[in-house]
Amino acid sequence: MQNQNQNMSDLIESYLKNVLHKNETVEIRRSEIADQFNCVPSQINYVINTRFTIQQGYVVESKRGGGGYIRIMKVNLVDEMDVLNALGDLVPEELSEREGNHLLQNLYENKLITKREAQMMSLMMEKDTFPSNVKNAAEVRSNMMKKLIDNLKYR
Incomplete structure (x- = not known):
């Protein structure tokens, strides 16, 4: 089960990074991505919390509620x-x-x-x-x- 979860996390991470490669910001709805990957929304949280950290060069913003979103931005530091x-x-x-x-x-x-x-x-x-x-x-x-x-x- 852990290996399957790991693979799912890798797939979600890869998908989000591909989107970020094209745009410096991605805005997602957790439930939509979970549906797309046929996983629970907490899996999306796990991926974002562990693979899109400021230490890795990402800033994450979120808004909860019906119109809520998660925004991931690649940080481009000047020098x-x-x-x-x-x-x-x-x-x-x-x-x-x-x-x-x-x-x-x-x-x-x-x-x-x-x-x-x-x-x-x-x-x-x-x-x-x-x-x-x-x-x-x-x-x-x-x-x-x-x-x-x-x-x-x-x-």
Whole structure:
């Protein structure tokens, strides 16, 4: 069942990203997309909440109710410093592996780091990289990401 849900999430994500590739904004009705993919509306929420985050370069707005909608916009930041400042502001005090990888992907997509640099940083942030006596790996991961982003501002 999880694999089927994963595939459905991939399909929905792909569909929305294809629409966003043509337009920088997409406005959807959750129930219409759910009907189109023959899934429950909460599946649409899941995809939007996990795959269209600001860390991944998207802004999501929603309006509830009968005429409600969900608007997804691809963020086009003006220059490197804007990207770095925006991403730096998004790093929480505790950063999960997944969130860290989203930020690295965004840095790579904005050509601020190479693919190899992204892969090396991703390896450094993996759960099993930290010794078992490290009390808060998420906090260490956050500090590493903040240092990386700060360093990129001055190269």
